[in-house]
Amino acid sequence: MKKLGLLLLPIVCFLVACTDKENKEPPYTGETYESEKLIFGIDTLATDLKNPWGIAFLPDGRMLVTERAGQVIIFQDGKQLPDRIEIPDVYVNGQGGLLDIALHPEYKKNGWIYLSYSKKGEGGGGTVIVRTKMEGDKFGPLEELFAAKPLVDSRVHFGSRIVFDGKGYMFFSSGERGTKENAQNLGNHLGKIMRLHDDGRVPEDNPFVKTEGAMPEIWSYGHRNPQGLIYDHDTNTLWDVEHGPKGGDELNKVEKGKNYGWPLITYGINYDGTPITDKTEQDGLEQPVNYWVPSIAPCGAVQVKGDRYPGWKNNILIGALAHQHVARVELNGDKYVGQEKLLDKVGRVRAVVQSPDGYIYVATESPGLLLKIVYVGEVSGE
Numbered sequence: 001m002k003k004l005g006l007l008l009l010p011i012v013c014f015l016v017a018c019t020d021k022e023n024k025e026p027p028y029t030g031e032t033y034e035s036e037k038l039i040f041g042i043d044t045l046a047t048d049l050k051n052p053w054g055i056a057f058l059p060d061g062r063m064l065v066t067e068r069a070g071q072v073i074i075f076q077d078g079k080q081l082p083d084r085i086e087i088p089d090v091y092v093n094g095q096g097g098l099l100d101i102a103l104h105p106e107y108k109k110n111g112w113i114y115l116s117y118s119k120k121g122e123g124g125g126g127t128v129i130v131r132t133k134m135e136g137d138k139f140g141p142l143e144e145l146f147a148a149k150p151l152v153d154s155r156v157h158f159g160s161r162i163v164f165d166g167k168g169y170m171f172f173s174s175g176e177r178g179t180k181e182n183a184q185n186l187g188n189h190l191g192k193i194m195r196l197h198d199d200g201r202v203p204e205d206n207p208f209v210k211t212e213g214a215m216p217e218i219w220s221y222g223h224r225n226p227q228g229l230i231y232d233h234d235t236n237t238l239w240d241v242e243h244g245p246k247g248g249d250e251l252n253k254v255e256k257g258k259n260y261g262w263p264l265i266t267y268g269i270n271y272d273g274t275p276i277t278d279k280t281e282q283d284g285l286e287q288p289v290n291y292w293v294p295s296i297a298p299c300g301a302v303q304v305k306g307d308r309y310p311g312w313k314n315n316i317l318i319g320a321l322a323h324q325h326v327a328r329v330e331l332n333g334d335k336y337v338g339q340e341k342l343l344d345k346v347g348r349v350r351a352v353v354q355s356p357d358g359y360i361y362v363a364t365e366s367p368g369l370l371l372k373i374v375y376v377g378e379v380s381g382e
Helices: 180-184
Strands: 032-034 038-046 052-057 063-067 071-076 079-086 098-103 113-121 124-132 143-147 162-164 169-174 192-197 218-221 225-232 237-243 249-254 290-292 298-303 316-320 325-332 335-342 348-354 360-365 370-378
Touching (some): 063 098, 071 098, 124 169, 169 237, 225 316, 237 298, 316 348
Antiparallel strands (some): 052 063, 063 071, 162 169, 169 192, 237 249, 249 290, 298 316, 316 325, 325 335, 348 360
16 A cells, blocks of 8 residues: 555555445555545546646536636546537636636536636736536537626736535635735725626625725635635535745635735745735734645645545645645634645646545646546554
8 A cells, every 4th residue: 555655656556345335336446545534546537638727527427627728628437528618718828718617506407507717808818707508518608797807917816716605606716916916906806706696696795895996796805816715515614725925825714805915914925035024914804724834836625525535524625736736634613723745746736626426536737637536445543
């Protein structure tokens, strides 16, 4: 059995007799890895992805994977289909491009699929949220629900993730586009988390609807580059993970109308080593639940639910671009307990998601892998 290490350098492979509790699947017969809480295996579904970003699962078993260049890859029965869905008008520039994809919570009834991407316009590019429906192995017309303002000529900090609360509302994130001051300015959508009805209407109870000069879509502000969002339906909690500068990546519990501090407070410094501020806390500004120094560059996050991975239940799994692993973060309510590295040195992790049948999938770039984590067994005590 292999302790956590280089995933792509197999050392030993043997049969592990383990019956899947939920689906009664055959025993896993591959190389295994031991974490602090459980033993798992890895199924590799793809090795040739470029810049994967988002993953969604259709009820018929197909999996949709976005690539930043503007294409959606379809997987069926674990195999990649040859044809891709091309998304028009995607502004592929630096960190911008086709980003997240999410299904409406009532997809089986309404068929809506939501996409987040950067779109070019006069003055640069900006984040848009659109929705569409499947027509065979293609998308139908795209309906634009939101466009971030202003458009900015920048290659960095687009965000962006989409989650639903199951009560008719959609939350999504937008980065501050590399200009720190945007995050504190309620007159733009940059460095914010937004909340809309699932059809794009602005809720009347959004916190800044009646604030003069403020963008009514804003739910929270003071964010730098939020590239992971989670909505915990059990506790009605919204979580975000976001990039700090050099140090200061954050896991935040996101609440209505609150200010998360960037750049007034931070645990990071500029990339050239100079300080941004001498403050790490200030009255009226929220503290992160956890922060990382040095940066792990978090991208993509999921809270583990169900019984498929009993040792990880309710943990938050966060992709790490810079350190090339998945961080498993344990919480007690909204308090940080600890963390460990999973899949160390696997590649730049862009997406970590859980499928409707409970499996965890991880997408990486450099190399471009799509991986499925398979539960094997519990870690025995001494």
